[in-house]
Amino acid sequence: MVVALGITWILDGLEVTIAGSVAGALRESPVLQFSASDVGLANSAYLLGAVSGALFFGWLTDRWGRKKLFSITLGVYLVATAATAFTWDLPSFALMRFLTGAGIGGEYSAINSAIQELIPARRRGWTDLVINGSFWVGAALASGASLVLLDPAFIDPELGWRIAFFGGAGIGLVILYLRRFLPESPRWLVTHGQPEEAERIISGIERRIAAEGLHLPDPAPERNTLRPRRATPLSEVVRTLFRTYPQRTFYCVTLMAAQAFFYNAIFFTYAMMLTDFYGVPTAQVGYYILPFAAGNVLGPLLLGRLFDSWGRRPMIMLTYGASGLLLAATGFAFQAELLTAATQTLCWSVTFFFASAAASAAYLTAAESFPLEMRALAIAVFYALGTLFGAAAPFVFGLLIESGSRDQVLLGYLLGAALMLLAAVVTKFFGVAAERKPLEHVARPLSWD
Numbered sequence: 001m002v003v004a005l006g007i008t009w010i011l012d013g014l015e016v017t018i019a020g021s022v023a024g025a026l027r028e029s030p031v032l033q034f035s036a037s038d039v040g041l042a043n044s045a046y047l048l049g050a051v052s053g054a055l056f057f058g059w060l061t062d063r064w065g066r067k068k069l070f071s072i073t074l075g076v077y078l079v080a081t082a083a084t085a086f087t088w089d090l091p092s093f094a095l096m097r098f099l100t101g102a103g104i105g106g107e108y109s110a111i112n113s114a115i116q117e118l119i120p121a122r123r124r125g126w127t128d129l130v131i132n133g134s135f136w137v138g139a140a141l142a143s144g145a146s147l148v149l150l151d152p153a154f155i156d157p158e159l160g161w162r163i164a165f166f167g168g169a170g171i172g173l174v175i176l177y178l179r180r181f182l183p184e185s186p187r188w189l190v191t192h193g194q195p196e197e198a199e200r201i202i203s204g205i206e207r208r209i210a211a212e213g214l215h216l217p218d219p220a221p222e223r224n225t226l227r228p229r230r231a232t233p234l235s236e237v238v239r240t241l242f243r244t245y246p247q248r249t250f251y252c253v254t255l256m257a258a259q260a261f262f263y264n265a266i267f268f269t270y271a272m273m274l275t276d277f278y279g280v281p282t283a284q285v286g287y288y289i290l291p292f293a294a295g296n297v298l299g300p301l302l303l304g305r306l307f308d309s310w311g312r313r314p315m316i317m318l319t320y321g322a323s324g325l326l327l328a329a330t331g332f333a334f335q336a337e338l339l340t341a342a343t344q345t346l347c348w349s350v351t352f353f354f355a356s357a358a359a360s361a362a363y364l365t366a367a368e369s370f371p372l373e374m375r376a377l378a379i380a381v382f383y384a385l386g387t388l389f390g391a392a393a394p395f396v397f398g399l400l401i402e403s404g405s406r407d408q409v410l411l412g413y414l415l416g417a418a419l420m421l422l423a424a425v426v427t428k429f430f431g432v433a434a435e436r437k438p439l440e441h442v443a444r445p446l447s448w449d
Helices: 002-021 023-028 036-064 066-084 090-118 121-133 135-149 157-181 186-191 195-211 234-244 246-267 270-278 282-309 312-335 341-368 372-390 392-402 406-430
Strands: none
Touching: 002 090, 002 121, 002 135, 002 157, 036 066, 036 090, 036 372, 036 392, 066 090, 066 157, 090 121, 090 186, 090 341, 090 372, 121 135, 121 282, 121 341, 135 157, 135 282, 186 195, 186 372, 234 246, 234 372, 246 312, 246 341, 246 372, 246 392, 246 406, 270 282, 270 341, 270 392, 270 406, 282 312, 282 341, 312 341, 312 406, 341 372, 341 406, 372 392, 392 406
16 A cells, blocks of 8 residues: 555656756757746746646545546556656657646555555655655666666667656556545545445454464443534635634645645756856756655655654654755855865755655645544645745745856755755744644544534
8 A cells, every 4th residue: 555655756856856966958858948937937837837736636636536536647657647758849858848747646546545545644754754755666667767768878868757757657557546445434434424345454464363373352332322424615714714624724835835835946956056156067967866765765764763753743853854955055055166066066965855855744744633524635735825926936946056156056045945944933822733643633524514
């Protein structure tokens, strides 16, 4: 289950890293001939697609179920990323990137809600962070592939970037097969009037565990009455967000927006930073993303357990605060010309060791802070708002890099750092202590009497 769901983030990491790695090839392409701002615009189209997909498919996920949407959103991704390989100008490329983002954005809602509803409370934080951190496994795979696909000694870069996008569809086909074996969320089934199917799934899990010789203690007695529903009206969703949980709504928007701008600004433009300011050849950009990806994978892996033991609020404050301070320090060092391509990458790796855990914690917080009946749509809303805010970052940073001014780039770094520090302060006052609590105790389901 964890592999079949978590591989979504590997796909997203693959897509985003390919987009960053091939930036130089797109600018050098005899067919496309993109400018730095064109590349930024196409990347922003991907993010805008993710916003649209998250909202539309998130709404469907709460109505149709988690499992059904797994296949639909993955199908959209498969077709669009394969079609990207055959684009011929900026409008066609941007359109396919928009549709690819729509598939990935829809995946976020379905997958995050399923993870929350199937993982035990005592392990929910660490598991969620590690699965979200697997984004960087995809990033590492993409960077490794780019070393071959963008190297003129192996293949024509004009053909290489097209193969890079087409390869994502091949991985998607494997995932489509794995998803056949995933269960529907028993929580979703119960609230939608299918308790027998929910019981069948849970009984199957319990029998498998018992067959392995393990003992399952009886749960603490608890009785609740609920009224099954086919769907939750949007009016009730809005009322829950802004009247029942207004502080949580403000908090989640802040976390999502800060990490989205922070990540998109740096990650979508790192290839242009390396090529324009440090003279790194396009074919060698992949070497620099590998240590960057390693820091991002290790952050949630090593810090994730503390979110369940030490708690959500202190760890979110730590990771957001450290990310902001480290990015500001990196910006000043870059502006003073104290860094090389290698030390710039090292600074990014250390910064995103903390930022990766922070970003994953934003998704964790949005997913567990609201009632089950609107969980997928709530995730979609906060993801969409954060990503919509962050969607401008690649275009803005593309313009700053295109200016050739280190002072201009520093301003962008300081803006990203300020947003992360603001989120850390907001957490102090509005953070939710959801560690080791069942989801129903964090946010009471709307269907309970």
